[in-house]
Amino acid sequence: MYNTKYVLPGLLIFLALFTSPFWAGKVFGTASYERPKLALPAGEKECIEPVEYMRTEHMQILDTWRDQALREGKRTYVASNGKVWNISLQNTCMKCHTNKAEFCDKCHTSNSVTPYCWDCHVEPKGNR
Amino acid sequence: MIEKVLKGSPKFYVWLVFLGSLIGLGAFTYLFQMKYGLSITGMSRDVSWGFYIAQFTYLVGVAASAVMLVLPAYFHHYKKFKKMIIFGEFMAIGAVLMCMLFIVADMGQPQRMLNVMLHPTPNSVMFYDMMVLMGYLVLNAVIGWTTLECERHQVEPPKWIKPLIYLSIFWAFSIHTVTAFLYSGLPGRHYFLTAIMAARFLSSAFCAGPSILLLLLFVVRKMTGFNPGKEAVQTLTKIITYAMGINVFFFLLEVFTAFYSGVPGHAHPIAYLFSGHGGHVDWITGFMWVGAILAILSLALLIPPSLRDNEKLLPWSLAILVTATWIDKGLGLIIGGFTPNPFEKYTVYTPTVPELLISLGIFATGLFVVSILWKIALDVKKEAGTF
Amino acid sequence: MKRSRRQFLKVASLSVLGLSTHLATGGIVNAAQQGEQYLPNEHGLKAGRWAMVIDTRAFETPADFEACVTACHKVHNVPHIPNHQDIKWLWTDKYEHVFPEQSNNHMSEALEKRDFLVLCNHCENPPCVRVCPTKATYKRPDGIVAMDYHRCIGCRFCMAGCPYGARSFNFSDPRKHLDMAEVNPEFPTRMIGVVEKCNFCVERLAQGLMPACVEAAEGKIVFGDLNDPESEVRKVLAENFTIRRKPAVGTQPGVYYII
Numbered sequence: 064m065y066n067t068k069y070v071l072p073g074l075l076i077f078l079a080l081f082t083s084p085f086w087a088g089k090v091f092g093t094a095s096y097e098r099p100k101l102a103l104p105a106g107e108k109e110c111i112e113p114v115e116y117m118r119t120e121h122m123q124i125l126d127t128w129r130d131q132a133l134r135e136g137k138r139t140y141v142a143s144n145g146k147v148w149n150i151s152l153q154n155t156c157m158k159c160h161t162n163k164a165e166f167c168d169k170c171h172t173s174n175s176v177t178p179y180c181w182d183c184h185v186e187p188k189g190n191r
Numbered sequence: 192m193i194e195k196v197l198k199g200s201p202k203f204y205v206w207l208v209f210l211g212s213l214i215g216l217g218a219f220t221y222l223f224q225m226k227y228g229l230s231i232t233g234m235s236r237d238v239s240w241g242f243y244i245a246q247f248t249y250l251v252g253v254a255a256s257a258v259m260l261v262l263p264a265y266f267h268h269y270k271k272f273k274k275m276i277i278f279g280e281f282m283a284i285g286a287v288l289m290c291m292l293f294i295v296a297d298m299g300q301p302q303r304m305l306n307v308m309l310h311p312t313p314n315s316v317m318f319y320d321m322m323v324l325m326g327y328l329v330l331n332a333v334i335g336w337t338t339l340e341c342e343r344h345q346v347e348p349p350k351w352i353k354p355l356i357y358l359s360i361f362w363a364f365s366i367h368t369v370t371a372f373l374y375s376g377l378p379g380r381h382y383f384l385t386a387i388m389a390a391r392f393l394s395s396a397f398c399a400g401p402s403i404l405l406l407l408l409f410v411v412r413k414m415t416g417f418n419p420g421k422e423a424v425q426t427l428t429k430i431i432t433y434a435m436g437i438n439v440f441f442f443l444l445e446v447f448t449a450f451y452s453g454v455p456g457h458a459h460p461i462a463y464l465f466s467g468h469g470g471h472v473d474w475i476t477g478f479m480w481v482g483a484i485l486a487i488l489s490l491a492l493l494i495p496p497s498l499r500d501n502e503k504l505l506p507w508s509l510a511i512l513v514t515a516t517w518i519d520k521g522l523g524l525i526i527g528g529f530t531p532n533p534f535e536k537y538t539v540y541t542p543t544v545p546e547l548l549i550s551l552g553i554f555a556t557g558l559f560v561v562s563i564l565w566k567i568a569l570d571v572k573k574e575a576g577t578f
Numbered sequence: 579m580k581r582s583r584r585q586f587l588k589v590a591s592l593s594v595l596g597l598s599t600h601l602a603t604g605g606i607v608n609a610a611q612q613g614e615q616y617l618p619n620e621h622g623l624k625a626g627r628w629a630m631v632i633d634t635r636a637f638e639t640p641a642d643f644e645a646c647v648t649a650c651h652k653v654h655n656v657p658h659i660p661n662h663q664d665i666k667w668l669w670t671d672k673y674e675h676v677f678p679e680q681s682n683n684h685m686s687e688a689l690e691k692r693d694f695l696v697l698c699n700h701c702e703n704p705p706c707v708r709v710c711p712t713k714a715t716y717k718r719p720d721g722i723v724a725m726d727y728h729r730c731i732g733c734r735f736c737m738a739g740c741p742y743g744a745r746s747f748n749f750s751d752p753r754k755h756l757d758m759a760e761v762n763p764e765f766p767t768r769m770i771g772v773v774e775k776c777n778f779c780v781e782r783l784a785q786g787l788m789p790a791c792v793e794a795a796e797g798k799i800v801f802g803d804l805n806d807p808e809s810e811v812r813k814v815l816a817e818n819f820t821i822r823r824k825p826a827v828g829t830q831p832g833v834y835y836i837i
Binding site: 138 | 726
């Protein structure tokens with residue numbers, strides 16, 4: 064290989080920079096991600112599905128709900144535990160999760176996620 | 192061959208920087224449109240398509256017009272066109288790019304533009320329009336680049352280029368027919384709902400596009416001394432003249448059907464374009480009359496052979512033709528289709544300054560791409576000795 | 579040396595491509611496997627083909643129309659925009675504008691003065707659905723022409739295609755023209771850059787309720803299933819002379835007017 068003394072260190076530096084998101088926080092002790100403390104709903108103790116499933120799949124669930132309710136006309140959701148829910152972001156999800164700022168926004172903001180749901184869907188009154 | 196762009200005269204780079212500044216201005220204005228939406232345009236609930244779509248329609252025609260060189264050169268072996276053809280193909284690339292940019296500029300939710308591909312809808316003409324535009328861009332890029340590269344190395348183009356060229360001939364007609372179908376299939380818009388729309392589009396394209404090509408080549412001739420060839424220019428001008436004659440004839444056919452039949456739906460849009468409504472004229476009325484007069488004038492300057500072959504007069508005649516077709520096929524078409532609205536009411540459409548600035552930026556982008564591609568073509572020809 | 583470096587690059591790029599495709603598709607397969615079900619609402623109203631008959635004779639005062647328009651626009655958070663880039667789902671106009679192809683230059687004075695409610699006709703053969711490149715507007719099996727605001731790219735081809743001028747575009751952010759403290763919290767607003775129109779109150783039908791305008795009209799508007807020969811709409815249509823807007827364009831509208 065020509066110019067080995069430049070290419071090899073260059074490659075190593077590049078690899079280091081490229082993988083830095085994975086190790087830089089630990090090495091320099093700067094970033095530490097703490098799961099935000101969310102304000103849980105006062106009433107219901109259980110969401111439509113178990114917490115862990117909701118945490119990982121709520122985006123997918125909302126997409127499926129959207130298509131099923133709007134495009135297929137199927138507005139009733141029978142959960143895996145048999146409970147029956149009305150498919151609606153504003154009238155089901157937000158009926159319990161009334162504090163958008165302390166629930167939805169907490170994780171979204173710290174993960175730099177900006178879903179555009181709220182451009183159209185009306186937030187519960189408490190938050191505006 | 193891209194390296195050809197890196198070596199040029201200072202004037203060339205000043206030109207690119209100038210275009211770049213216009214592009215920047217357009218992009219900056221587009222930021223406002225992204226924030227405030229299409230409310231910064233002059234469009235309304237009644238006239239829901241405007242300047243952007245008008246430019247898109249005109250430029251699809253310009254893109255399709257490359258076929259007026261390709262068809263004689265490759266299908267009929269008219270060798271005199273072979274020198275110019277790469278410029279036509281490269282101009283088509285610039286035109287298609289501008290079309291796509293105008294469509295994006297016109298969309299309310301451009302970040303969702305991939306939905307057209309993610310949810311293919313075979314019954315929608317716009318779906319096909321998107322596909323044929325992409326296909327045409329790829330075709331011209333591949334054909335143009337390959338033939339230019341072969342010219343540089345002084346070899347015959349590869350065999351597989353021939354079927355692609357024949358495909359591009361057919362494709363050119365199809366992109367503009369599909370664009371015409373966007374209009375001629377709408378049941379509620381009487382100005383558009385006519386079978387002759389596709390024929391009008393094609394005839395208008397085949398005079399406007401080659402005219403723009405010749406005008407740009409005249410500029411290039413002044414700047415670099417590249418001569419497309421006297422006979423080639425004269426033949427192309429003959430084609431342009433026939434196409435313009437047919438274009439004007441087709442428009443007069445529309446006028447006859449509208450006014451002799453007396454059916455209000457057909458007549459009202461044309462009456463509005465040329466005489467306003469309720470005793471009141473808008474800016475579009477003067478605009479259309481200028482277009483009509485220039486159209487006749489361009490024919491008067493192109494039909495007599497002595498005037499058509501007059502090299503000093505020709506750029507003016509062609510510029511007049513381009514202006515006339517731009518007026519008719521651009522704003523004349525769109526405003527006529529949407530006015531009066533389905534309630535027989537009249538809402539005036541006037542493009543706003545932001546709309547025009549964004550459009551200017553897009554035109555500058557097209558010119559930028561064409562400048563770069565033509566520079567490459569010219570330098571390759573110089574290198575290969577086919578200048 | 580040259581050939582093997584070229585081969586190395588070819589193999590390497592193919593493997594990276596293969597690996598990333600595998601990773602990408604692997605992520606998509608992670609769908610729900612929990613055994614949930616999606617069903618239509620049990621208490622929702624169902625029909626083969628929803629249609630509406632407006633008795634234009636019964637609307638007497640401006641207040642009658644106001645009631646319907648306000649009901650619709652309030653329930654659906656339709657903004658009021660005082661310029662040409664306005665949005666309307668339900669509004670009124672005069673005979674010569676609503677039925678321009680059935681014009682009559684010696685109409686009775688009463689008919690000339692009469693206002694007619696205008697809305698999306700939810701056609702049987704909708705041109706807007708035909709032209710939409712993303713199926714953002716689509717026809718439901720029950721005949722309602724629906725809008726999916728999530729998918730709309732704002733190309734406005736549907737607006738060009740509608741022969742009735744029933745569609746509105748959000749030229750600006752509709753929330754700029756809405757008092758967010760007063761909106762209906764049970765229904766979303768729309769966002770900038772999408773097209774909207776009357777939706778025959780699909781969300782109310784799913785709850786077993788009549789459309790908002792029908793409820794506000796208190797009998798002046800009849801709404802029901804055209805496919806059900808026993809329905810009230812069929813009765814009203816059988817007993818009265820009705821017309822539809824622009825029958826010549828072949829759209830088969832679902833809104834009938836008793837003149």
